[in-house]
Amino acid sequence: MGAQWKAKGKELAANARGRLFGRLAKDIMIAARAGADPAGNSRLRLVLEQARKVSMPKETLDRAIKKGAGLTGETVHFEHVIYEGFAPHQVAVMVECLTDNVKRTAPEMRVLFRKGQLGTSGSVSWDFDHLGMIEAEPATKDADPEAAAIESGAQDFEPGEEEGNTLFLTDASDLDLVSRALPAHGFTVLSAKLGYKSKNPIDPASLSAADLEEVEAFLHAIDGNDDVQNVYVGLAG
Numbered sequence: 001m002g003a004q005w006k007a008k009g010k011e012l013a014a015n016a017r018g019r020l021f022g023r024l025a026k027d028i029m030i031a032a033r034a035g036a037d038p039a040g041n042s043r044l045r046l047v048l049e050q051a052r053k054v055s056m057p058k059e060t061l062d063r064a065i066k067k068g069a070g071l072t073g074e075t076v077h078f079e080h081v082i083y084e085g086f087a088p089h090q091v092a093v094m095v096e097c098l099t100d101n102v103k104r105t106a107p108e109m110r111v112l113f114r115k116g117q118l119g120t121s122g123s124v125s126w127d128f129d130h131l132g133m134i135e136a137e138p139a140t141k142d143a144d145p146e147a148a149a150i151e152s153g154a155q156d157f158e159p160g161e162e163e164g165n166t167l168f169l170t171d172a173s174d175l176d177l178v179s180r181a182l183p184a185h186g187f188t189v190l191s192a193k194l195g196y197k198s199k200n201p202i203d204p205a206s207l208s209a210a211d212l213e214e215v216e217a218f219l220h221a222i223d224g225n226d227d228v229q230n231v232y233v234g235l236a237g
Contacts, residue, residue: 017054023229024051025064026098029076032068042176050191083109085119088214089207092124092234094196099227112222115214128196128232132175134168135160136187143186152181165190169197201236 028051031044038045044065051061066072079102083095093116099105110118134154145166149157154168161167166187170178172194179192204212215235223231 019224019226020054021051021056021060022226023098024054024056025060026078026229028061028064029068030078030098032065033070033076036065036069036071042179046179046189046192053190081105082121082125083113083118084121084124085113086117086124087218087233088116089211091202091215092127092198093219093222094125094128094232095222095228096196096230096232097225097227098229105225105227108225108227112225115218115221124234125196127199127234129199130172131155131195131197132170132172132178133191133193133195133197134170134175134179134182134189135165135191136168136182136189137162137165138186139183139188140186145187148182148185148187151185152178154178195230196232198232198234198236201234203236 024047027047028044031041031047034043035041036044038048048061063072067074068076070076078098078100081097081099081102083097085093085095087093095109097105097109137160145157145168148154148166149168152168153174154170156169158167158169159165168178168182168187175192175194179189182189207215219231219233222228
């Protein structure tokens, strides 16, 4: 959880599927501003790979590309906003939103943070590193994550979200450079984005089962908001 919180359990995952498609559609629209052809738009190509991996409907995917590229005559405008604060029991949280109406999102976040504590800009971000995060899978049997990290210029690496995958961590400015270098060192890039990783995450074992359940319920409520793209939490593991 030190990098990014994900809903757990089959039921939660099923309920979050529609929200996942909505978030990917926003990412696709933003990436498509630089061109509707993924062959010449590496950011769009990576997002499309993520969308196909989770079986996003083709018509939804195509509509997002056309809308973002301005091919439908519609104007697409999303504002990137970060909300900082604490979940119950002083667990630091950074909530990344993409919204077409900040006047709607801001009061919704204030309500959601009532069970925690909404902070001001910089109140918890000082305790998070802003990093490039690259999820990659081995393209060959002998692919070595450590060697690939060193050779490609990544800062560090750790197990990815899915078994067998690796999460390569980079300086924010090196995200594209490392993404392009990894295939030459035996890894296929699945996703590449900027994100936040806690510097001093709390060990979940230090919380009681009831306290941890409160934190999870808070995070689940935050994650359920349609404007939320990512939730970064100061919990280890």
